[in-house]
Amino acid sequence: MATRSQTAAVLLAGALALAACGSGGAQAPAAQSGGKTLVIDTSFDLKTADPGRTYEPTGLIVGKATYETLLTFDGSDVTKPVPALAESYELSDDGKVLTLKLKQGATFADGSPITADDVVFSLTRVRDMKGSPSFLLDGVEVEKTDDTTVTMTSEKANAALPYILPNPALGILNSDVVKENGGTADAQDKAEQYLNANSAGSGPYQIETFNVSSQVVLKANPQYHGDKPAYEKVVIRNVESATQKLNVQRGDSQLALNLSGDQVANMPDTLQVKKTASANVFFLLANQDSEISDVTTNAKFVEAVRKGVDYSGLLELAGEGAARAPGVIPSQILGALPEGEAVQRDVEGAKAALAESGLSNPTVKLEYPTELTVNGLSFQPLAERVQANLKEVGITVDLQPAPVTTALDNYRNGKEEMGLWYWGPDYPDPNVYLAFLPGQLVGERAGWKAGANKELEELGEKAATAIGDDARTQAYQEVQRKLNESGPFVPLIQPSQNIVAATSVTGIEYHPVWQVDVADLGVQ
Amino acid sequence: MRRDPLARKGLLGRLPQAWRQPLAVSGVVIAVAWLVIAVAAPWLAPHDPLAQELPRLAPPGPDHWFGTDQLGRDILSRVMHGARVSIPLTLALVALSLLIGGLLGACAGYFGRWVDETIMRLADLVFAFPTVILAMVVAAALGASLTNAVLAVLVVAWPAYARVTRGLVLGVREREFVLSGRLLGFSAWRSLRVDVLPNVTGPILVLATLDIGTALLLLSGLSFLGLGAKPPSPEWGAMVSSGVEVFDSWWVATFPGLAILTVVLAFNFLGDTLRDALDPRTARAIKERAL
Secondary structure, eight states: OHHHHHHHHHHHHHHHHHHHHOOOOSOOOOOOTTTTEEEEEEOOOOOOSOGGGOOSHHHHHHHHHHOOOSEEEETTEEEEEEESSEEEEEEOTTSOEEEEEEOTTOBOTTSOBOOHHHHHHHHHHHHHTTOGGGGGGTTEEEEEEETTEEEEEESSOOTTHHHHTTSGGGOOOOHHHHHHTTOOSSTTOOTHHHHTTSOOSOSSEEEEEEOSSSEEEEEEOTTOSSOOOSOSEEEEEEOOHHHHHHHHHHTSOSEEEEEOTTTTTTOOTTEEEEEEEOSOEEEEEEOOOTTTOSSTTOHHHHHHHHHHSOHHHHHHHHOTTOEEOSSSSOTTSTTOOOGGGSOOOOHHHHHHHHHHHTOSSOEEEEEEEESOEETTEEHHHHHHHHHHHHHHHTOEEEEEEEEHHHHHHHHHTTOOSEEEEEEOOSSSSGGGGGGGSTTSHHHHHTTOOTTSOHHHHHHHHHHHHOOSHHHHHHHHHHHHHHHHHHOSEEEOEEOEEEEEEETTEEOOOOBTTTBOOGGGOEEO | OOOOGGGOOHHHHHSOGGGGSHHHHHHHHHHHHHHHHHHHHHHHOSSOTTOOOSOTTOOSOSSSTTOBOTTSOBHHHHHHHHHHHHHHHHHHHHHHHHHHHHHHHHHHHHHOHHHHHHHHHHHHHHHTSOHHHHHHHHHHHHOSOHHHHHHHHHHHHHHHHHHHHHHHHHHHHTSHHHHHHHHTTOOHHHIIIIIIHHHHHHHHHHHHHHHHHHHHHHHHHHHHTTSSOOTTSOOHHHHHHHHHHTTTOHHHHHHHHHHHHHHHHHHHHHHHHHHHHHOHHHHHHHHTTOO
């Protein structure tokens, strides 16, 4: 028996030691930095190379490189969609009909021209396959008007559609090739297997090999109708972040995408570090359901929390490049509040609010997911910092870490008294953030039922149907100001998305939707 | 030629043979040191283990010997306060499993028949599962907290004691002095207490001491996996776990890891020594290698 438990002890010690060492991910293929090969290290979140089913970050990198969309974004500016396969677009005055004129002379990798039929096939396929990105086109009807014109008709005013179209999931496929290989554009579609080994698009790259767990190799599309990309070959490897750092320092890879603020703090001059605030927003939620808590439902309590959090302290944890989130909408998206409007820490004000709330020494449970990192930042230090901040105010926070799946369950069912979560936009349009209103997706998660705040709900409706950039910006800012005054959410920070690269790589820009556009990278 | 160890005078010379081994001495010294730290941590620790006021991730240096963690807490202070969390819990855990396992094992061995069958099959059932996994399942089912982690480890730890005790009691049960006690009218309880117990304590104590290391590792392991101590409690396993996230700052995980290592080693040395001291055959073998 002693041997048994001793064996267990040894095993456990071994496990601890292994974990402490950080297990390296994929084995490195010889990186030929001299040739025109680019090696990118990232922690894979990848399921498929079929754009119609892609919704994972790594999949979007691959999708962006291998397929083209009707509209796209220029560099990292997501406030203005620009033409890609469509040379122009026009939204009707009621916001329901989007008319797109296709560019002439664009061809697929096999040389055949891109037609309106391909567009209709590809987009209806995404919508009707009921894959992860199908919701992007829910209720949108795609029709061919003539050989060069496509109209998209939405049931309701849909000013967000031009901002949705650049998503790599909506890449245009060669309909003939896909149909030959089992593509039926409905739930029975069987083209995924073919598309995981071949590219049927018009993008600057094509898939050479594709393995969802270890690496993806892309080769330049010889028939590409646009400007040739700088790299002949791009290798995307699945590497854990600690190893990513070692690899990029050794010159084994040229790009590392998942390093945390702490990991990039002391990088040598031989590497370039691009730090950009990501579009993910960390926030606290205080449940408004009186069955869950009679502490967090108290409006003054929420005010005390909002004033009690030390936002600059949280920024410090997130590292350089992170930004305050003044409202729930991140800085790069239309309608974001200016940074000057962010709530400032005010311990005295928080104490006063707590006194007014009538609660004495309240204790609340704060739930958050463990083993989940967002832009390399984990939830635990943030939660511990919030706990320490609120202790100064007189609020005792009982931390309740839980594995992601368990925590998500409670969060989605609106069972958390307080929660620390993040929200990343599905597409860079502010209407995504209407989910934070009462009765909407995230609102419900905070126990905030429809009708709980009539004024705010009306503002939300106004914002949803507003047309024109100025009117929309104003409407969404109004919504956020009101949310910051009386909502159950406390927006905290946008962590920094760090890209570390060899100095030979130029044109690095972090993009909120597809992280990096490999075709945009250059060689020095 | 070796010197006769008995010829040596002084403190060491007066100790029993087994305790004069270098390993025994270091085991005692380290264990006592940790006990002192556990008791005196509030006075010894240079900082509040929960205060997030120092520079973040500062490497070990004259201001903070063990460096600081990602929230700017002093790791030396946290390791010291960690002793107050881990060591008492581990000792309590071992004492409890000794009590429960020992009692059940004694009953099984003494009464035999269906009592024996029931208890030992139950023990076999627990043995059939991998220890760590079973403890993880129990801890996960009860919810993450240190108390639950102790309960979880208890569930997997008692059968070892039950088996050993049963075996020893079986050996003593039929001996003349026990039988004569029974004939004199001793109750089962009195017979167990007076005649059997003194003859089985030694080996069980050895097992318990050796088990302290295992129990500490299991407890820290559960905390490492997020099933034990809740943040911000300075528990060693949890500290190692948070250090893994800031891999480049080696000191965050290393020092609590070393704390676990030294405690486990010390108690293993102590357990070995105790075994040597209580087992004359091994003791004779060691005589040759005395200090």
